[in-house]
Amino acid sequence: MFILIMKNYCSLFFIVSLISLCLADDSHDGVCSVGYDTYRVGQTFLDTTGRQCMCGQDYKIICDTKGYCDYLGQIYKVGAAFPVGDGCNKCVCGSDGTVECTKEPCYPGCRHLGRTYKVGDLFDQGDDCNTCECLPTGKVVCTNKKCFPDCFFGGQRYSTGAVVPKGDACNRCTCMVTGDMHCTQDSCEPKCEVNGRVYSPGEKFRKGDGCNDCVCLPGGIAQCTNAVCYPDCFFEGMYYTRGDMFDKGDSCNTCKCLIDGTIQCTEKSCFPDCYNQGIRYRAGDTFKPDPCNTCWCMVTGNFSCTEFSCYPDCLYLGKIYKSGVNFPKGDKCNTCICSSTGDVRCTEINCGETYPAKKPSILYDKPGCTYNAKGYASGQVIPAGDGCNMCTCQPDGSMSCSNYPCISDDDK
Secondary structure: OHHHHHHHHHHHHHHHHHHHHHHOOEEEOOEEEEOOEEEOOOOEEEOOOOOEEEEOOOOOEEEOOOOEEEEOOEEEEOOOEEEOOOOOOEEEEOOOOOEEEOOOOOOOOEEEOOEEEOOOOEEEOOOOOOEEEEOOOOOEEEOOOOOOOOEEEOOEEEOOOOEEEOOOOOOEEEEOOOOOEEEOOOOOOOOEEEOOEEEOOOOEEEOOEOOOEEEEEOOOEEEEOOOOOOOOEEEOOEEEOOOOEEEOOOOOOEEEEOOOOOEEEOOOOOOOOEEEOOEEEOOOOEEEEEOOEEEEEOOOOOEEEOOOOOOOOEEEOOEEEOOOOEEEOOOOOOEEEEOOOOOEEEOOOOOOOOOOOOOOOOOOOOOEEEEOOEEEEOOOEEEOOOOOOEEEEOOOOOEEEOOOOOOOOOOO
């Protein structure tokens, strides 16, 4: 009885061993074998553990070894430590692809231009000029220093956005962010200039002493009466008597000298307005299209805006990339992104360095595949176009692509 049982046990052991050999990864007859399944060169599949695998051209199975963690859309290498984003806790990427984070209580922090700062931190506002501080309340306070040069015109200093007469009695100038004056170029006829004001030929005006009148003659000569005056109002260097009506100095608004000696003027808009996203701005008005740039409404009805970069550029392998730009890492399968902090972050996916580049030894019935309007030979491996996945031309003319997670844009 005992001998019979031993014989049956030995037979069973032999059968199990034979099945194990059959199920082991092997390559024969121009295909890759995994258990009872066979795969053609270049064909991809998922193994029993869920890994992405592929039949290589040397008939060996190549599987992805997960050496990264995907946390909030960001890829991190195993062992990498990174901040949670609350200003005090940190996370670590484990070897099994999971992320473990500390859970310490945090004091209020501040967010500015996509970055988190601790209470008391000092940092640049983003205009290369002003400095900000993170307060215990979580608010950010910044200095308000002048970041743009003044303009000098006609011996006077003007701030950016200021609108002043050009001095030819018809044109106006705007102080630009570059420190230059931009002036309209309208044609002007000879006019009279009296007390800093300009009048057209034939125009009558007050002399400015409170009672005498003048007229602008052809050739730009002003002729005035010379009576003794007892003025009641004084405005912009000129005298007026009660009831006098006169130009405010902008060639469109009118002022009046009141009985009590005060001046009352209209406040009409004298220049074309500027419009942005349905909002109206008057000449000289400003607004900020983003946290670090400023736009001015000019007298022409157009905007003049600064073009500062709100986020630092990234330097990678001798090249400069703008914030948010994706680019190849240089290993033909991984991709990098220039984050808002000026750091370069890249995926860390196994590129399959054992993929042979030699010509496949198997001949297929169909000559190749068409992908993105380009032709490829059967078995050829190419980038998918998203910067981190690869595609393989199948014998049936279709393209089979891996589906690894790719790095996403950084929060801004």
